[in-house]
Amino acid sequence: MVRVNQDYLKLPGSYLFSTIAKKVNEFQQEHPEKKVLRLGIGDVTQPLCPAVIRALHSAVDEMASPETFRGYAPDLGYDFLRNTITEKVYRPLGAEIYADEIFISDGAKSDSGNIQEIFAADVKVAVCDPVYPVYVDTNVMSGRTGTYDPATGLWSNVIYMPCTRENGYQPELPGEVPDLIYLCFPNNPTGAAITKAALQEWVDYANRSGAVIIYDAAYEAYISEPDVPHSIFECSGARDCAIEIRSFSKNAGFTGTRLGYTVIPKSLTDAEGNSVHKLWARRHGTKFNGAPYIIQRAGEAVYSDEGQKETREQIAYYMKNAAYILEGLRSAGYRVSGGVNAPYIWMETPDGMSSWDFFDLLLNRAGVVGTPGSGFGPSGEGCFRLTAFGTYENTVEAVERIKAL
Numbered sequence: 001m002v003r004v005n006q007d008y009l010k011l012p013g014s015y016l017f018s019t020i021a022k023k024v025n026e027f028q029q030e031h032p033e034k035k036v037l038r039l040g041i042g043d044v045t046q047p048l049c050p051a052v053i054r055a056l057h058s059a060v061d062e063m064a065s066p067e068t069f070r071g072y073a074p075d076l077g078y079d080f081l082r083n084t085i086t087e088k089v090y091r092p093l094g095a096e097i098y099a100d101e102i103f104i105s106d107g108a109k110s111d112s113g114n115i116q117e118i119f120a121a122d123v124k125v126a127v128c129d130p131v132y133p134v135y136v137d138t139n140v141m142s143g144r145t146g147t148y149d150p151a152t153g154l155w156s157n158v159i160y161m162p163c164t165r166e167n168g169y170q171p172e173l174p175g176e177v178p179d180l181i182y183l184c185f186p187n188n189p190t191g192a193a194i195t196k197a198a199l200q201e202w203v204d205y206a207n208r209s210g211a212v213i214i215y216d217a218a219y220e221a222y223i224s225e226p227d228v229p230h231s232i233f234e235c236s237g238a239r240d241c242a243i244e245i246r247s248f249s250k251n252a253g254f255t256g257t258r259l260g261y262t263v264i265p266k267s268l269t270d271a272e273g274n275s276v277h278k279l280w281a282r283r284h285g286t287k288f289n290g291a292p293y294i295i296q297r298a299g300e301a302v303y304s305d306e307g308q309k310e311t312r313e314q315i316a317y318y319m320k321n322a323a324y325i326l327e328g329l330r331s332a333g334y335r336v337s338g339g340v341n342a343p344y345i346w347m348e349t350p351d352g353m354s355s356w357d358f359f360d361l362l363l364n365r366a367g368v369v370g371t372p373g374s375g376f377g378p379s380g381e382g383c384f385r386l387t388a389f390g391t392y393e394n395t396v397e398a399v400e401r402i403k404a405l
């Protein structure tokens, strides 16, 4: 008889967002007259901008003619997009990144989940707590995380770096040295950002200890403060210790069209001098047949002057929502953070309520949906995530309802 991968069986419980959906559906069935306002969504709501739509149309038309039809894309990405990213993203930051170090993909979720494959089965992983669940779950699937303790919500072989109000939602350098360190800034779920000086300390630590940092920069377009880096490659020495994962989802609304990329400098090697870049290229070649031509043309259009202007307007729209939530809740006496360099607001529940009790209260008394902080890790207990991805009107109404609680 066949046996399934036993590591997959270790994954605990039901997925956070399906539990939320179930509770919201039950509430809506009991109260069909009530308008539920969703501040739990981690998805954009505004349509693709006109510059992107134009690029999509013209790429579709190219596919209709024998002269311009394209089949398989190169598995590492088209040069037009890799060159554009080098010039429009990394050169203005003063970061030394070459086009052939950029691997185009179908998004940051798959890259952040798959990247662990090219490291040894016994590498030790460090993650922030709370954290985007993909990092831990994919390491569970690969059998690296030891045993799960349902009482604490922790895996025995993972190094957790709590991010709480006490440390300003900044991870501290771990005592036990990890091999792989996952960092995500601006952060989902806390909305916290890291300064360039603080990120430089992580890069120095990684270079000192031989660790690799996997840097998820999915929210870099939301950065509004000048001392917050847009890329880990703004730090000196990062070419020797860092991998950066980027996405078009949150910066240009590609959640449904799918496009992302991962940057692996050629100078990044393991202890024996094996090139990480080469292995990722090999993996792409074997397991990925390239992101669609049409979508890569759309991605290129994001960096045109119109594309930049239009996507910045979309981000400004979401960040206006973020500012409204932040100010509204703060004036109502809630302790809130984030929302300045990220579309996420992290609030503490009132009176030390558990995250799920507050979820139920907010849903039942205000008809507002958010995400319980404990769903992102044990240190998220007592916290709650609200997102700025809704419409302005709904955001304003939701904040008024929370204030009236």
Ligand SMILES: *Cc1c(COP(=O)(O)O)cnc(C)c1O
Residues within 6 Å of the ligand: 042, 106, 107, 108, 109, 110, 112, 132, 184, 188, 216, 218, 246, 247, 248, 249, 250, 254, 255, 259, 260
């Ligand atoms: C949304 C999100 C992603 C997913 O990006 P896709 O490109 O849509 O797969 C990656 N990382 C974080 C932290 C996210 O919140």
